[in-house]
Amino acid sequence: MTNLKPANTTPVADAGGGDPAAPAGRARAGWRSLLPTMTPWLAIGLVLVVGITLFGVLGPLFVGDPRQIRDQGLTPPSAEFWLGTTQTGQDVLAQLAYATRGSLQIGLLVGVLATVLSAFFGIYGAYRGKFLDDAFSLFTNVFLVIPGLPLVIVISGFVPRESRGLWTIAVVLAVTGWAASARVLHAQTLSVRQRDYVAASQVSGERPWRVIVVEILPNLLPVIASQFVFAVIAAILGEAGLSYIGLGASNSATLGTMLFYAQNGFALSLGAWWWFVPPGLMIALFGMGLSLVNFSIDEVINPKLKNLRQHRKRARRALRLERDLARRASLETDR
Incomplete structure (x- = not known):
């Protein structure tokens, strides 16, 4: 991973004095390298993620009670019910808003918990080394070899x-779901730990937690961000799978529970597509948005991907320029 820490050199002052804005400029350039480059795919991913998040957060404020039973069962989308009703007359749009909020809450909780666990067992164990690293590695390997879905x-x-x-x-x-991410962070930490500025901090007597937070963690932020996004995707899909087989959150509304009740209500056989398509489409769009964001974060982790994209962009520009020159030459020849 690229070293984001500026070199420890003393600048030579010129006749007019040093530039006080130089350190701030270097710091801003270092933080910019942690951010993905804005691309059309990243823009699409951000629009999907932000739009669905706003729908889940603000949507329940503008819809009615999703549990209200009416005598209008299985009505298709209309002006009164934009996404139709269920078999018992419940508003599908209201259920979708509350279910999206529940799935987002589960995704956020799992993302934070899994990231904290993977960072602790991966980064802290690799930095301390010796017996603690061996114990953490053994514990991580145990969770790696256990099949995830059957255990859940x-x-x-x-x-x-x-x-x-x-x-x-x-x-x-x-x-x-934290063990695989811990393995990746463990390998990255072993690489960063060998760098000169980390050794200098250790020799100067810095405490271990400060070395980890100040010297090591900034270099691992793109990897951690990518793992957090992946954990959110896996959590929403995992919860939907558990709810679909009846093992989800029984006292909460999620996209998975919507699919579960749609299955139990024979929505597919009755042709009530408006009951099961919206939650499935919401899961698919949110997962696609997070995946596009994650692909952009991968360019920060692996600079070769960014260089390859820039090389393709330069090649397309050169091809367009060549075509324009050829077109101009042909026009001049015709004249």
Whole structure:
């Protein structure tokens, strides 16, 4: 990974004195290297993620009660009910707004918990080394070899249905999904730990937590951000899968529970596409948006991807320039 820490050199002052804005400029340039380059794919991903997030956060404020039962069962989308109603007359749009909020909450909780666990066992263990690193590596390997989906199903099955809320499902998904990210952070930390500025901080007597936070962590931020985005995607898909088989959050509304109730209500066989298509499409669009954002973060982690994209852009510009020159030459020849 590219070293984002400026070199420890003393600038030579000129006759007019040093430039006080130079350190600030170098710091801003260093932080810019941590941000992905704006591309059309990143813009599309951000629009999808921000739009769905705003719908989940603000949507429940403008819709009615999603549990209200009416005598208008399985009505198709209309001016009164934009996404139709369920078999018991419940508004699908209201359910979708509350379900999106629940899925976003689970994704955020799992993303934070899994990232914290992977950072602790991956970064701290690799930095301290020796017995602690061996113990953390063994613990991580145990979770790596255990099949994730069966473990999630077993843990969720043993939790009582009335106790299965958002936090319970989030903890289950986080505990079973942090090990692979910890392995990646462990390898990256071993590489960063060998650098000169980390050794200089250790020799100067800095405390371990400060060396990790100030010297090592900034170089791992793109990797951690990518892992957080991936954890959110996996959490939303995992929760939807658990809810679809009846092991999700029983006392909360999520996109997975919408699909579960649509399946139990025979929505597919009855042709009520407006009942199961919106939650499935919401999961697909949000996952696509996060994936596009994650692809852009990969360019920060691997500069070769960014260089390849820039090389292709320069090649397209050169080809367009060549075509313009050829067109102008042909026009001059005709004259």
